[in-house]
Amino acid sequence: MGALEKLTIIGYEDGECTIPTNKKFTAMINPTTYGRKQSVSYHNVEDMNGVNAPTYQGYNDGTLNLKFVLDTTGVVPRTGGKNLQGMIKQLEATVYKYVGKAHETPYVKVTWGVLDFRGRVKDLEVEYKLFSPAGMPLRAEVTLNIIAYKTPKTQKREENSNSPDLSHIITVKAGDTLPWLCKEVYNSAAYCMEVARINGLTGIRDIAPGTRLLFPPLANA
Numbered sequence: 001m002g003a004l005e006k007l008t009i010i011g012y013e014d015g016e017c018t019i020p021t022n023k024k025f026t027a028m029i030n031p032t033t034y035g036r037k038q039s040v041s042y043h044n045v046e047d048m049n050g051v052n053a054p055t056y057q058g059y060n061d062g063t064l065n066l067k068f069v070l071d072t073t074g075v076v077p078r079t080g081g082k083n084l085q086g087m088i089k090q091l092e093a094t095v096y097k098y099v100g101k102a103h104e105t106p107y108v109k110v111t112w113g114v115l116d117f118r119g120r121v122k123d124l125e126v127e128y129k130l131f132s133p134a135g136m137p138l139r140a141e142v143t144l145n146i147i148a149y150k151t152p153k154t155q156k157r158e159e160n161s162n163s164p165d166l167s168h169i170i171t172v173k174a175g176d177t178l179p180w181l182c183k184e185v186y187n188s189a190a191y192c193m194e195v196a197r198i199n200g201l202t203g204i205r206d207i208a209p210g211t212r213l214l215f216p217p218l219a220n221a
Contacts, residue, residue, distance in 0.1 A: 010108065011106040012109065035065035036062065063147055064119065065143070070139065107119070118180070119147045122146065127140060168214075172213060178196055182215070199213050
């Protein structure tokens, strides 16, 4: 068994996730579940027989739904000495508050195990669950809805040539992880262990920038 990895959210100023805001949030308790949603848009086009048929229009942005608990009752050891409100303020500063002079909300990168998701927060909901005799909140359930962000370069690559039916050789940039790259090529991070094996890698993170990786066609992709 390896060391326990905590779900981590890091704030960035840019969609490429290369300029950090120096704001970071680490979950006290890892989620028991998280949800990913992807969808396709169609519009109805009438054919020669007068029948309306759904015609592909484009992919919609994917979403990530996260739920996790913050607990200051003493059941879970606290790090950093923050009370519940301090933890929530740290989360808000990481995912929600304006960044810099542009007054833009931050981009975020969420990592945990094979999960590597980049986007911007659409909804942040906090539901308080337990209180002290003085009415101070001690436990809260946090729900985050995050919309995936794709740079114009990524969108163009997907439209033109980024098909799982083709082989790809990609040069790793700073901050890239194998789950993220597999998501870009195969639309799923589930193939990262197979790609790691093909490329002789010993891990899926901390790949040296400049490393060239082969992403071959995979039968189930």
